[in-house]
Amino acid sequence: MGSWDFVCGLCAAPFSSRSVEPNDDSKIDFSLLPKASVQWLNRVLAIAENEDAIGIERCYISGLGRDVDYGHIEVAAGDHPSAPAASSHEQMDLATYHDYSTDSVGAIPLHPECFDILKKVLGRAGYEVNVDTLYASLIDKHEKSSSCLNFNYYDFDGLTDQYFWLSPGQEAFMCNPINIAHLNDYLRNLPTSDSTDTPPVSSSELITDHHDPFSCLPPELITAIMLYIPRDAFIPFVLASPAVRCIQLTNSFFIARIATDMPWAWEILDSRRPRTDVDWRAVYMHLHKEAGPGRTNAIPGLANRRRIWDVCGQVAAIYARRTAEERQSTSQFELPDAVKARATCVYVPHVLSPVPKGAASVTVWLPVTSASIASTKIVKLFWNAEGVLSSIVFEFDDVNVAFGNIGTRADDCIIGPGDWIDGFELSIMSDIDGLTVKGVTVRRLLAEPLSFGDMSGHRRLAVVQEGCTLVGLRGEIANGVVSRLGLLGLPELLGPPRGPAPDLSVCKLLWHERVPDPGMSCSPSEFGYWSSDATPDTILMHALYFGRTEDELAGLTGIAVTQNLLGIAVYHNGRVSHYAGRFPDGPMKYFPIDGKAGERVVAFANDVGPLVSGFKIMTNRSGQAVFADSAEGQYIVTPTPADDFILAGMYCSYAYKSAGDDRLSSISALRVLGSGETADFTRFERDDASWEPVLPPSSWSCSEPTYGSIKPGRLSTYLDFSKPVTEIAGLLAAPDWLDIAELGGFTIRYADGSEVVVGVTSSIWSRLDADKPLQELPRRKHMATSFGRHPPELPAHVHDDDAVRAQNGRGGVWRLGSDGEKVTKLVVWDNQGRLDGLQFQSVTGQSSIRWGKCGSTATGEIVASERVKGVRFCLGCHRDSYYTLEPMPLGVQALVAI
Numbered sequence: 001m002g003s004w005d006f007v008c009g010l011c012a013a014p015f016s017s018r019s020v021e022p023n024d025d026s027k028i029d030f031s032l033l034p035k036a037s038v039q040w041l042n043r044v045l046a047i048a049e050n051e052d053a054i055g056i057e058r059c060y061i062s063g064l065g066r067d068v069d070y071g072h073i074e075v076a077a078g079d080h081p082s083a084p085a086a087s088s089h090e091q092m093d094l095a096t097y098h099d100y101s102t103d104s105v106g107a108i109p110l111h112p113e114c115f116d117i118l119k120k121v122l123g124r125a126g127y128e129v130n131v132d133t134l135y136a137s138l139i140d141k142h143e144k145s146s147s148c149l150n151f152n153y154y155d156f157d158g159l160t161d162q163y164f165w166l167s168p169g170q171e172a173f174m175c176n177p178i179n180i181a182h183l184n185d186y187l188r189n190l191p192t193s194d195s196t197d198t199p200p201v202s203s204s205e206l207i208t209d210h211h212d213p214f215s216c217l218p219p220e221l222i223t224a225i226m227l228y229i230p231r232d233a234f235i236p237f238v239l240a241s242p243a244v245r246c247i248q249l250t251n252s253f254f255i256a257r258i259a260t261d262m263p264w265a266w267e268i269l270d271s272r273r274p275r276t277d278v279d280w281r282a283v284y285m286h287l288h289k290e291a292g293p294g295r296t297n298a299i300p301g302l303a304n305r306r307r308i309w310d311v312c313g314q315v316a317a318i319y320a321r322r323t324a325e326e327r328q329s330t331s332q333f334e335l336p337d338a339v340k341a342r343a344t345c346v347y348v349p350h351v352l353s354p355v356p357k358g359a360a361s362v363t364v365w366l367p368v369t370s371a372s373i374a375s376t377k378i379v380k381l382f383w384n385a386e387g388v389l390s391s392i393v394f395e396f397d398d399v400n401v402a403f404g405n406i407g408t409r410a411d412d413c414i415i416g417p418g419d420w421i422d423g424f425e426l427s428i429m430s431d432i433d434g435l436t437v438k439g440v441t442v443r444r445l446l447a448e449p450l451s452f453g454d455m456s457g458h459r460r461l462a463v464v465q466e467g468c469t470l471v472g473l474r475g476e477i478a479n480g481v482v483s484r485l486g487l488l489g490l491p492e493l494l495g496p497p498r499g500p501a502p503d504l505s506v507c508k509l510l511w512h513e514r515v516p517d518p519g520m521s522c523s524p525s526e527f528g529y530w531s532s533d534a535t536p537d538t539i540l541m542h543a544l545y546f547g548r549t550e551d552e553l554a555g556l557t558g559i560a561v562t563q564n565l566l567g568i569a570v571y572h573n574g575r576v577s578h579y580a581g582r583f584p585d586g587p588m589k590y591f592p593i594d595g596k597a598g599e600r601v602v603a604f605a606n607d608v609g610p611l612v613s614g615f616k617i618m619t620n621r622s623g624q625a626v627f628a629d630s631a632e633g634q635y636i637v638t639p640t641p642a643d644d645f646i647l648a649g650m651y652c653s654y655a656y657k658s659a660g661d662d663r664l665s666s667i668s669a670l671r672v673l674g675s676g677e678t679a680d681f682t683r684f685e686r687d688d689a690s691w692e693p694v695l696p697p698s699s700w701s702c703s704e705p706t707y708g709s710i711k712p713g714r715l716s717t718y719l720d721f722s723k724p725v726t727e728i729a730g731l732l733a734a735p736d737w738l739d740i741a742e743l744g745g746f747t748i749r750y751a752d753g754s755e756v757v758v759g760v761t762s763s764i765w766s767r768l769d770a771d772k773p774l775q776e777l778p779r780r781k782h783m784a785t786s787f788g789r790h791p792p793e794l795p796a797h798v799h800d801d802d803a804v805r806a807q808n809g810r811g812g813v814w815r816l817g818s819d820g821e822k823v824t825k826l827v828v829w830d831n832q833g834r835l836d837g838l839q840f841q842s843v844t845g846q847s848s849i850r851w852g853k854c855g856s857t858a859t860g861e862i863v864a865s866e867r868v869k870g871v872r873f874c875l876g877c878h879r880d881s882y883y884t885l886e887p888m889p890l891g892v893q894a895l896v897a898i
């Protein structure tokens with residue numbers, strides 16, 4: 001059994017016969033569950049949406065497969081035209097009901113047998129299965145975080161908890177509803193009777209019963225009435241009326257009632273001419289009894305089939321409503337089927353959040369031809385009373401087509417003769433209730449674009465693909481406003497060509513303030529397994545450009561990131577040009593880039609755990625910056641000879657809320673076409689360390705003495721004894737009650753303007769309130785500790801609040817004048833392999849304030865000499881039982897001339 005169970009959307013039974021294997025401590029009657037009857041449970045197929053579909057249909061029926069853990073199934077791709085491209089041997093892994101990796105609705109899993117019943121029910125109502133309509137009908141009944149659908153499953157409990165448990169008395173609902181052995185036996189031996197279609201005999205002596213209102217009606221009329229009595233009332237009706245009971249009903253009457261009441265007994269009704277020698281009344285009564293919930297042990301599977309048929313009836317009702325809605329919109333204007341078949345629809349994003357329940361699917365086709373483009377058209381945008389986009393109406397010479405509901409206010413956009421549009425840029429406003437479209441720019445192909453409504457919101461581009469002509473819209477309408485909007489494009493030019501637009505990867509996302517420029521594309525972005533509340537197409541992306549042009553790239557001066565990745569900023573000409581997240585006062589890690597001298601970012605990598613755990617960038621001037629914890633660089637983006645591009649920036653989302661902060665939930669690279677340089681992060685690996693911001697000189701090597709914890713592969717940086725230092729900031733003292741993990745690290749600034757961040761300093765100490773006891777300060781956020789463990793530390797060198805304020809309140813800065821002084825000694829407090837304290841000494845004998853806990857006698861030192869050239873600082877996120885997102889100094893080691 002996996003991490004949680006999920007069940008079939010139509011029958012609510014699980015996808016494993018293991019769920020009904022005999023065990024001792026159950027009241028289940030396992031004799032009712034022979035292996036042959038429950039094996040069907042092991043097969044699954046999926047109805048799912050293919051995000052990458054390009055045809056106008058987006059959903060597909062998968063091939064067969066089986067369930068795996070964590071709500072996933074493995075299925076064959078199948079041969080549906082909208083199915084994802086996969087080789088016939090390849091199994092697809094699909095998340096059912098809710099896809100936690102993308103935070104969207106997942107595949108709806110069904111037993112193939114249940115799907116067959118659904119097809120029969122829809123077929124009886126005159127429908128061929130349209131998978132898009134079917135998927136929408138099924139997810140109409142899906143609640144987020146639930147692993148089943150919300151239909152009435154009648155006599156069956158289905159999934160009531162995280163795990164599926166079969167209740168006693170419900171055994172029949174686990175039996176194969178299609179292949180019913182006992183039913184086949186029964187069919188071969190149908191009860192026969194001598195009576196053929198004889199006319200009903202009236203029983204005049206009984207119709208004098210004055211308590212029975214039917215007693216005064218002629219039998220012919222009662223018989224006619226009885227044909228129309230609803231299924232559930234038929235048997236009670238017969239039993240309740242003596243007059244009715246006495247009417248001898250004909251075989252043809254019961255054949256008609258079987259067809260109405262028992263459509264699930266299709267084997268019986270299959271033959272065109274029912275046998276006349278069969279006692280159809282007996283058949284009716286037998287099937288009624290055997291398929292009822294009360295006698296579930298009679299014909300295993302038959303009761304289940306009757307139940308599933310009725311669930312499918314609920315699906316069919318939604319399906320019929322949705323089909324009618326869709327037909328109403330499409331019937332406004334029809335393009336020839338051959339044209340529609342060639343149309344593409346590359347994405348249909350949600351533009352309303354939270355995603356509404358029961359939205360109506362709408363597809364409209366437009367009378368677009370070379371001739372209609374030659375005359376004047378009007379695109380009317382309708383808004384509701386709150387200023388939300390309610391519909392888009394296209395007015396052509398002789399036909400109007402409306403996508404959505406007419407609102408209270410309209411804007412007209414004239415499209416002149418010969419001109420047409422390639423789509424829209426939407427302004428999506430975010431408020432406490434979610435997202436709505438409140439402004440639209442109509443992108444005319446020849447004339448300037450025109451904007452309507454409030455264009456101050458987030459931006460999403462909806463344009464047809466290059467070389468295509470807009471011929472329709474596809475999407476959803478909910479609560480009178482547009483909730484999903486996609487474009488139908490015909491892959492040929494009937495009017496002017498489309499202007500430049502960004503890549504599809506950019507168009508698929510929602511952007512803060514403005515959509516990235518044409519020519520840009522997004523490298524894929526990974527989300528962690530902590531999911532946010534938003535669906536992926538409503539997650540707001542922030543663009544952080546290094547440069548969209550050569551000039552802009554030349555103006556790049558640096559990238560700064562605050563502790564725990566809570567804010568990211570890009571600097572051009574010394575000033576913040578783009579930022580995302582939050583910038584509290586306090587220390588951050590700044591990585592300088594000399595764009596003017598030709599320094600360019602040539603590689604990006606990130607690591608993803610529950611959220612983004614860190615990222616790093618590399619420049620063509622041998623510089624590397626690691627932000628937070630990016631030890632492995634799981635996802636690397638760098639140009640290759642086969643895929644030439646320039647890194648134009650990064651894009652990221654802050655879509656996860658934790659401890660009052662918006663946390664970085666995704667980050668990846670933005671690219672533009674161009675000739676870029678392939679980079680390799682392993683260049684920064686040497687001496688069993690990954691170095692930043694630069695490698696130590698090749699003539700240096702790590703050597704004894706070593707203090708604290710030095711482990712292979714750790715992020716490392718170093719102090720150069722030969723370069724004058726102007727200051728070291730962030731040398732904080734930890735009082736006895738505070739763990740050193742809460743301090744973070746410090747920054748060494750050299751006289752030449754360069755700096756080395758030995759871990760980002762905690763920002764807590766930048767906001768000291770003089771009156772409050774320090775123990776009431778907010779503690780470091782986003783730090784974890786193993787339960788109940790508190791490691792012993794060395795005694796502190798500061799004890800009372802005043803002493804702590806004196807050192808930490810000013811940011812713990814040790815200043816050495818504007819010309820700086822060389823550092824010649826590092827004094828270390830090492831506590832059994834753990835680094836608890838540090839103090840620097842300059843060439844003139846000045847001693848720095850002490851970092852950490854330095855209340856006892858120092859245990860070691862690293863001193864500059866002919867041989868000892870510097871100090872390696874080894875950084876990491878685990879300190880005893882503490883875990884931080886931001887690396888801190890964990891060990892020091894001498895760097896010596898070889």
Ligand SMILES: [Zn+2]
Pocket residue numbers: 008009010011012013110111114
């Ligand atoms: Zn099922």
